[in-house]
Amino acid sequence: MGAKVLIVAEHDGAKLNPSIAKSVTCARGIPDAHITIAVCARDAGAVAAQAAQLTGVNQVLKVENPANEHALAAVLAPQVVALAADCTHILGPSTTFGKDLMPRVAALLDTAQISDIMAVESATRFRRPIYAGNAIVTVEIDPARKIVGTVRTASFEAAPTGGSASIEPVSLQVPLPTHTRFISISAAKSDRPDLQTASRVVSGGRALGSADGFKILYSLAAKLGAAVGASRAAVDAGYAPNEMQVGQTGKIIAPELYVAIGISGAIQHLTGIKDARTIVAINKDAEAPIFEVADIGLVGDLFQIVPEIEKLI
Amino acid sequence: MKRILVGIKRVVDYNVRIRVKPDGSGVVTDGVKMSINPFDEIALEEALRIKERGGAEEVVIATIGPADCQAQLRTGLAMGADRALHVQADGVIEPLVAARALLKLIEREQPFLVIVGKQAIDDDNSQTGPMLAALWNRPQVTFASKVELSEGKARITREVDTGLETLEVDLPALVTTDLRLNEPRYVKLPDIMKAKKKPLETLTLASLSVEARQGLKLVKFEPPAQRQKGVRVKDAAELVEALKKKGLL
Ligand SMILES: Cc1cc2nc3c(=O)[nH]c(=O)nc-3n(C[C@H](O)[C@H](O)[C@H](O)COP(=O)(O)OP(=O)(O)OC[C@H]3O[C@@H](n4cnc5c(N)ncnc54)[C@H](O)[C@@H]3O)c2cc1C
Ligand SMILES: Nc1ncnc2c1ncn2[C@@H]1O[C@H](COP(=O)(O)O)[C@@H](O)[C@H]1O
DSSP states (O other): OOOEEEEEOBBSSSSSHHHHHHHHHHHTTOOOOEEEEEEEEESSSSHHHHHHTTTTOOOOEEOOOGGGOOHHHHHHHHHHHHTTTTEEEEEEEESSSHHHHHHHHHHTTTOOOOEEEOEOOSSSSSEEEGGGGGGEEEEOOOOOOOEEEOOOOOGGGOBBBOOOOOOEEEEOOOOOOOOOOEEEEEOOOOOOTTTTTOSEEEOOGGGGTTTTTHHHHHHHHHHHHHHEEEEEHHHHHSSSSGGGSSSSSSSSSSEEEEEEEEEEOOEEEEEEEESSSSSEEEEEEOOOOOHHSSSEEEEEEHHHHHHHHHHHH | OOOOEEEEEEEEEETOOBBOOOOSSOOOOOOOOEEEEEHHHHHHHHHHHHHTTSSSSEEEEEEEGGGGHHHHHHHHHHHSSEEEEEOOOOOOOHHHHHHHHHHOOOOOOOEEEEEEESTTTTTTTOOHHHHHHHHOOOEEEEEEEEEEEEEEEEEHHHHHHHHEEEEEEEEEEEEEEOGGOOOOOOHHHHHHHHHHSEEEEEOOOOTTTTOOOOOEEEEEOOOOOOOOEEESSSSSSHHHHHHHHOOOO
C-alpha cells in the first residue's frame, strides 16, 4: 500500500507560500505517495486553485472557517489532526509557520517529529541536519505511528505548475480554542525579491555600521535584482529588520548567488547559506572564516568595493 | 504562588565546532564545553525580569537529562532562579519525552507561564515548546521577541518570516524565546556561591510516570558535504569578471 501524504498549506489568504511547492517535491520522494494539500483559510478558493496546479498533487482540501483567517497553531492543529485521520505522513514547511504548527500536531498524534527533512531515503527513513548543519543524521521512524515532519525547503526544488488536482470542500466538526487571538502583523513592505526564494541575495553584516550603511547594499541589490539579507549581528544592532536574518536561527536559503559583505562567517550564519550555488565574500580580514566557504573571495574595504562593483555591472 | 517554569537544556556550547565520530555513531562530545542552550538563558532572563518587575513570585528551572546537567541548573540558580528540578534520564531525550516530563512538572508546580527556548542548538529540533503546549491544552506563542503581561492575559510579539506578529493569549500559556527577547545577564561570582545553597530537587522519569520512548532511530551520522575550494580575486573588476565567467551576471 502506498503512502498518503497530507501537506498543510502555508499562505497569506491570497497566495500560496512558495515553501509549499518545495514541500510537494519532498513528498514526491516518498514512494507511491498520494499527495493531498489542506488549505485552512477564511476563504480558501484562490489558494486552493494555486495548490491544485502543483504537479504531483492529487487532491486539495478547502477547510473554510472564519477562525482560520490568521494562522494560529492552537486553532489549526486540531483541524489538521482531523484531516489526517487516514494519512501516513503529515508535512509542513520548515518556516516559522510550520515550526509553530507541526510539533503541536505531532504531540496531539502522540508521535515524534522529524524536523528539517533534507532528503527522503524511503517512506520511513529521512536525512536531516543537526548542530547548525555540522552533522547530518539519518533517522528511521516507526511506521506504526503517523509520521510528522517539516521540510527544509532549501533542499528541494519547487514542484512545477501544470497539474490539475481536484478541489474539495471539507467541513470539520472539531472544537476550536479561543484562548489565542491575533492582534496585528507588521511586515515591512518592500519591492525587492523575497529573501527565501530569490535567486540572488546580497547580505550585510556588522561591518555595515548602521541602517544607513545598509543603503549601499540595497542599491547594489537593486542593480542585481537581488534580495537583501543580514547577519544576526546586523539585525541585533538594528541595522536591518529581523525578517532579513540568515542562518541557523534565521532563514535557510539556497540562491544561485550569495554575496556576503562584511560578514565574518560564524557557523550559525553559514548554516543558512550552505546550499547557495555560488558564494562570494567581501571582507577586509583575509583570515575571516567566510573565505573557507566562499567560491570567490575578495579581501578589502567594502565601502570602497561595493560602489565599484555597482558601477561595473 | 505566582510561578514561572523555565526549561533548561544542557547542550554543546555554541562556539564549539562539532565533529562527527569516524564510525558515524554520533558526534564527539567527550571533553567538549557544555553550556545552557542560549535560548534557555534568554528564557530564564525573561522570567527573572518578570519577577523583578513584580509580575511573578518564583522562578523554577527544570531539566531532563543525565547527572551532568546539574552544572547547568547551578548556573541557572546563580543567574537568579529560585529552585531547580532535575529529572534524571540517560540516553536520547526526544522533545516529546521532554514535553511529557515538563507537563508533569506543570501539573505539580501550577505555573501561570512556561518559557522554553525556540530550539535547542544541538539537535535543532524546535519542537518541545509547541508539543508541551498541545499536551497542556494551552496557548503557545513561539519565537517571542517581546512579552507584556496583564491580568490573566499576555500580549506577545513574535518574530515570523514576514516580520513581527502580535498575539494575545489567555494565561496560563507557553512561550518560546527568540534571540532578540533580551540579553541574558552575566553570572557574578558571589551568586555562584549563593546558588550552592538553593534547592535542587532530583526526580526520575519513572517517578513522573513518563516513558522514555524513542520514536526516531538514529541510523548514522555524517559530516556535511564539503564545498569546493574557491578562488581569490584582487579587486572589484576581477570579481565582476569571475561572476560573468560563471554566467551569474
Ligand atoms: C544561538 C545563536 C544563534 C545564532 N544565529 C545566528 C543566525 O541565524 N545568523 C547569524 O548570522 N548569526 C547567528 N548567530 C551569531 C553568530 O554567532 C555571529 O555572532 C554573527 O553571525 C556575526 O555577525 P557578523 O558576521 O555580521 O559580525 P562580525 O562577526 O562582527 O563580523 C564582521 C565582519 O566584517 C568585517 N569588516 C569590518 N569592517 C569591514 C569593512 N570596512 N570592509 C569589509 N569587511 C569589514 C570584519 O573583518 C568581520 O569579519 C547566532 C549566535 C547564537 C549564539
Ligand atoms: N531535556 C530537556 N530538558 C529541559 N528542557 C528541554 C529539554 N529539551 C528541550 N527543552 C526545552 O525546549 C526547548 C526547545 O528544544 P528542542 O525542541 O529540542 O529544540 C529548549 O530550548 C528547552 O528550553
